[in-house]
Amino acid sequence: MSMLEIWLGILQGFRVTALVTLYGLVFAIPFGLIFGVAQYLTTGPARFVVTSVIEFWRSSAVIILLFVFYYALPLAGLALSAMTVSAMVLGLNIGGYASQAVRAGLQALDRGQKEAGHALGLSRATILLRIELPQALVAMSPTFINQLIQLVKATSLVSLVTLTDMTFRAKEISQIEYDPVPIYSSLLLAYFIVCYPVALFGRWVERRINPAREARRAV
Amino acid sequence: MQFDVAFALSTVPTILGAIGMTLLVAAVSCVGASAIGFGLELIRRSGGLGGLFVRFLIDFIRATPVLVWLYCLYFILPFYGIRLGALATGMIGLSLYYSGYLAEVFKAGIDAIPNGQAEAARALGIGRMDITIFVIAPQMLRNIAAPMGNYFVSILKATPYLAVLAVPEMLGRAFDIASETYRYAEPLTVAGLIFLGLALLISHAIKRLEIRLLGPTAR
Numbered sequence: 001m002s003m004l005e006i007w008l009g010i011l012q013g014f015r016v017t018a019l020v021t022l023y024g025l026v027f028a029i030p031f032g033l034i035f036g037v038a039q040y041l042t043t044g045p046a047r048f049v050v051t052s053v054i055e056f057w058r059s060s061a062v063i064i065l066l067f068v069f070y071y072a073l074p075l076a077g078l079a080l081s082a083m084t085v086s087a088m089v090l091g092l093n094i095g096g097y098a099s100q101a102v103r104a105g106l107q108a109l110d111r112g113q114k115e116a117g118h119a120l121g122l123s124r125a126t127i128l129l130r131i132e133l134p135q136a137l138v139a140m141s142p143t144f145i146n147q148l149i150q151l152v153k154a155t156s157l158v159s160l161v162t163l164t165d166m167t168f169r170a171k172e173i174s175q176i177e178y179d180p181v182p183i184y185s186s187l188l189l190a191y192f193i194v195c196y197p198v199a200l201f202g203r204w205v206e207r208r209i210n211p212a213r214e215a216r217r218a219v
Numbered sequence: 220m221q222f223d224v225a226f227a228l229s230t231v232p233t234i235l236g237a238i239g240m241t242l243l244v245a246a247v248s249c250v251g252a253s254a255i256g257f258g259l260e261l262i263r264r265s266g267g268l269g270g271l272f273v274r275f276l277i278d279f280i281r282a283t284p285v286l287v288w289l290y291c292l293y294f295i296l297p298f299y300g301i302r303l304g305a306l307a308t309g310m311i312g313l314s315l316y317y318s319g320y321l322a323e324v325f326k327a328g329i330d331a332i333p334n335g336q337a338e339a340a341r342a343l344g345i346g347r348m349d350i351t352i353f354v355i356a357p358q359m360l361r362n363i364a365a366p367m368g369n370y371f372v373s374i375l376k377a378t379p380y381l382a383v384l385a386v387p388e389m390l391g392r393a394f395d396i397a398s399e400t401y402r403y404a405e406p407l408t409v410a411g412l413i414f415l416g417l418a419l420l421i422s423h424a425i426k427r428l429e430i431r432l433l434g435p436t437a438r
Binding site: 060063075156157170171174181188192195196 | 221222278281284285287295372376382383390407411414419
C-alpha cells in the first residue's frame, strides 16, 4: 500500500475527528463557564454539589466514562448515538478541567475590581459579566487552548465505540494490509499536524496577553 | 434490560482483584516517566543538536494522543523483532508519553531556582553531576510537588488504556466479565466507580503531602 493511499485512508476519518471535537466543545464551553462561575459564587452545601459534579467529570478516567455511558445509557432508556455519547463524555470531561481554569481565573483577580464595581452601584450580575469574566477569560485563554488540544487528542478514544475517526481508519487499513510502521507513524503525524499549529497559536496568545511575564522569564 | 445492582455488586471482588495490576502499572509508569522526563529536560537544557531534537520530541509527544502511542509501540516494535508483551509495552508507552509532560514540569521547577545556586556550587568546585543531583533536584522537587502529583494522577487515570492491549488491569477485567455475561453496563460502572474513588483518594493524599512540604500557606 502506497504512502498516498494510507494518508487518503486516514484523511477519511478526519471528518469524524473534527465533528466529535466540535460537538464536544458544544458541551465543554457551557459546562466550563457555568460550573466554573457557580463554584466561584456559591458557598456551603450549594458549593459542595457544584464541586461534586465537576469532580465526577474531571476525576474519572475518561476512557471508562465513555464505555460506561455508551453501554449504560440505553439501560436507562436513553438511546443516544455513539457520536452524541462521545461528544458529551469527552466534552464534559474537558469542561470539568475548563471550569477549574474559569474559577482560578476569577479568584486570581484583584478584589478591587469587584469592590469598584459595587462602589459604582453596578449589580452583581453586571460586575460578573462586564468586569470579572472578561478579564478572567482573557487571562486563562492559553489554558483553554491547551484544553482544546487535549480534547482533539481524546477524540482518538471514539474509535473504541465504533466511530470511524482517524484512529479507527488507521486500524482498519492495517487490518486490510499488515504494514504497521507506515500506517501508525502516519497516524501519529496526522494528529501532530492537527494539534501542533493550535499549540503554537496558544504560545503566541500567551506571549501577547502577558508580555511582562514572558520578559521576566527571558531574563 | 435493567441495571442489575446485585449483579454489579457480584462483580466487585473480581474487578477489585485487579487493583494490584492497576497500581503496579501506575507506579512503574510514574517512576519511568519521571526518570525519562528529567533526562529529557537535562538534554534539552544542555542545548546543541541533542537539545533541539529533544525540544521537538517533547512538542511532538504533547501534540499526539496516548492511545495512538500505545498502538504504535504495540504494533511497530514486534515488526522489528522486539517482542515485549502487552504489559511491558503499555508501561513503556505511558512512561514515554508522560515524560513529555513531566519534562515541562521539571523545566518550570528548574527555571524557578535562582542562578546563584548553581553558580555558588560551581564556585565551591562541586562537579556538574553533583550540582544537578544534590543542589538543583531537591529544590526543584519542592517547587513542583503539586503539578507533578497532578500528572501522577493523570497516569493513574491513563492505566485503563492498557485494557486496549489486553492487559488484565481493572478495566480489562470488567470487559472479561462483560464478554462472558453479555452485560456491559454493570462491570464497567463498577470499574468506573473504583477508578473515581482511587483518583480522588490519591489527589487528596497528594494535597496533604504538598501542605506538609510547603507549609499551610501553599496554594
